[in-house]
Amino acid sequence: MKYFKQLLLLLFLHSYFSHSQSLNEKIIQIKNNLSNPNTTDSLKIKLYSDLCWYYGSLNKDSASYYGNLALSLSQKTNNLKGQAQAYNDLGILQYKTSNFNKAVSYYKKSLVIRNKIRDTLGIASLYNKLGIAYQRIFKMDSALQYNTKALEIYEYKNIIKYSAIVRNNIANVYSGLKLHKKALKEHLIIADIRKKINDDFGLVYSYTNIGNSYLFLKDTIKSINFYNLGISIAKKNNYKKELGTLYNNLGTIHKDLGQYKKAEILLTKALNIRENINSKYGIASVKLNLGELKLRLGKLSEARKKLSNGVKLFKEINANDKILNGYNFLLQYHAHKKHTDSVLIYQKLVNTMQDSILNSRITKEIAEVQEKYNTAKKEKEIALQKEEILENELKIKNRNLYATLLGGALLIVGILSIGYYHRSSFKRKQLEKEIELKDALSKIKTQNRLQEQRLRISRDLHDNIGSQLTFIISSIDNLKYISKDLNDVLKSKLTNISDFTSDTIHQLRDTIWAMNKNEISIDDFSTRLLSFIEKAKEAVPSITFKYKNNIPSHINFTSIEGMNLFRVTQEAINNAVKYSEGDLIELNATQKDNKLQLTIQDNGKGFDINNVTLGSGLSNMEKRMSSINGSVFITSENGKGTTITLQINNTTNDV
Incomplete structure (x- = not known):
């Protein structure tokens, strides 16, 4: 057994260092090309961008250094294409490090330049990245808008694979809004497209998302079937990351169904894969799942070990929502063990983390409002530039049309008929998408208003009534302390008032706890x-x-x-x-x-x-x-x- 574990470790280290060695060889080759005195500025810009990309998987500081070198040289030589690429690369780097607002800022700078140089596919790529980034910061209205723009370009260019990717992102936005039937409908369409073009990698993601949608709709049988379809393809193609996700999801279903033995096997497979590919977030997630499973099985010492390890990993990557889940499970563990002091400690940790998450969300909302105000003028300028580009494209199309007219009247009639049909079809599809977008935006605005109202009321309760009740308790305790000659009856009455006020504070906290959640x-x-x-x-x-x-x-x-x-x-x-x-x-x-x-x-x-x-x-x-x-x-x-x-x-x- 010991030998087997050593062998697994050696295989993992070999895989990791082989990948690193491959990247290092490419980096050395690029640096050799840079040292060539005959290398032109435009080639240097490309090589700097390549170094930014490759270092992104190894060293974030080095990646940022070469990305900024590419940007600086592009600005110095007025190379607009290089500037756009540099901003794009720096945005990707910020996204990888979870600085999503900074990523959006870089993407928008790149977008302005790509609009100027009419790089249509580059624009579509940025629209897609912006949609994903906005989804990660829960700005679903912006996510839908940019994903829809990207989809229009890819469908117009008939690039089926990328159209499917963007459709998938739109479906994920619907899932985030809990419009699970809409999300499922989109994912089923995407799966058919990917099957037709033999996109196995994309198909694994589609089957995973379809399984997730059926799970939200409480159809566990169909959910399990689609997860197993995804596992079959992922095994065949050795898609390790995706296989780990599918095993984790499938194990969670069997855990909730009470099929604990099967759940433990699947979750253990997920953990082994994620440890093999060194996915810290994935490892932590599975360990929390396994910890909860051990709690249910009554294996408390194993549960505590898994839960503590999971929380430790989530702390390293600042995943506060997941840390909160871990604290809740550890609270349950100590409750099972009847560790009264530990229960109170973890209850305090849960309350503190909930307050921290709430304050963070409020701060983000204020910053986003300010950002919208500051960028409104720039977005207007971009819209005007886009209008000019569309006008120029229309002029070019008209010139081409006049040239085509010389080829013969019959050919012209045929082309116009086909063009009219496609344009009408395109407008109809666009109108349908706009209607869906308006519905989704309306739902978002309503949810935002409700959440703002909840936050305002809960803050008022906490800051005003809570502080006043605390003052009453403090005043009564001080009165009891300085009035030592009071008779026992009066002291008893004061104690009862203090206890009643303390109970009222606990009830107030329960009310605020419920108000700060859409769901419990x-x-x-x-x-x-x-x-x-x-x-x-x-x-x-x-x-x-x-x-x-x-x-x-x-x-x-x-x-x-x-x-x-x-x-x-x-x-x-x-x-x-x-x-x-x-x-x-x-x-x-x-x-x-x-x-x-x-x-x-x-x-x-x-x-x-x-x-x-x-x-x-x-x-x-x-x-x-x-x-x-x-x-x-x-x-x-x-x-x-x-x-x-x-x-x-x-x-x-x-x-």
Whole structure:
């Protein structure tokens, strides 16, 4: 076994250094050409650009150095083509290092120049890159606009392979907007195109995306079928990166279906491949998946190791969203182990990371508004330049048409008829795309307005009401401290007011937590509930609490559903603690048919429902569940405890 591991390590190192050696040989050859005294400036610019590209995979600082050399020499010699290429290369370098806003800035500088020199295919390439970059910074309206522009050029030039690539990017934007049926329709069209032109590499991506779309639409059977089709092609062609992605996705499905043995095999394959190609992000992602799987299997020590390694790798690449997921899983681990101090520590880490992500998003939104304002004038100039180019192209077409007329009247009629047909068809397709684009933009604007309103209200709650409540607690504590001669009754009253205010702050934080999310996952809900249970354990150590979640992790609630369900569960637990006189409270979350069900059961004294008047607490619980189209049921019997059952419809991923 030890020998086998050593052999695998040697094979990996050989593969890695062989690739590096190949690049280094190319770099040495280019530098030799640069040292030739007869090398012209235009050739030097090209060689500098080549060095920028090759160093991009080895050393980012060296890549930036040669990219700037290419730009400087191009500007000095007024080589517009070289300037455009240099800005393009520097943009790619910024994109690789996740500086997406800087990448957009470089791409736009390149675009201005390529419009001047009428480099149509270069323009299309930049439109595509801009669309991808805007997608990464969640500006879906801009992403759709630039991808659509790129698609128009590639379809006009009849470049089928690149048209399919851009269509794929547009479909991914639809997925980002949760328009999964639209995304699926596009991906199926793209797959047919790639099959016809024998584009195996592109077909693997199409099958992966189709599988993802079916998964979002809750059709796991079709999702698994398309993932397996992708795996078959990726194996045949040795597409390692893509194979790792497919194994990871397929393993996640089997994990959520409760098929843990199959899931572990697939996820382990994904991990081996990603370690072989040294994909840090991919390795970290699979380790979190495996860690969650080990949690479900009750293999807690293995779970902690995988989760800790995954979080460590994500910290190295500053993937805050993934770090937050890892913290949530580690919180669950410590809850299982009943490490109260660690649960509180990780709950604090989760809250801090959520605040950091929220603040980062707010800062980005402010910067984007400022950027739009600053670039409006430049975009207008670009539009005018584009109009001039189109006018010149029209003049050229007219001259060609007049020359063609000399060839004969019949030929002219035929050409005009064909041209009219194609133009009408093109306009019709363009109109359909514009209508789809307007629909998508309208949805984006509505989502942006809702998110801004949520952020404004949550900030007001946190900054105003939260600080005022904290001041009240501090004032009461100071009053108790300086007024040592107060009688016990008054001190007790002050303590009750302080405790009530503290509880109000916790409820306020829960409300802000729900408001800052469009959706609340079952994992988020469970984490919040476990945190509440830990506090209940500290308050009443004589009662044992048990919580079991059998709902798949892809299930989500709306923020309103999640908040109301959480509040009703809190009320049910508090009632059991106060009145049941039992020593065990069990919570069980399950999915049955199209219903999600949460039961809260105690082993207390119970009561006769027919002979007891139920108070306002139950009325509030029923109102909350009714407001989210849910139900609450109570069963109880003297001496046999009480069971409260909460039911809500499962509407996850409805489109």
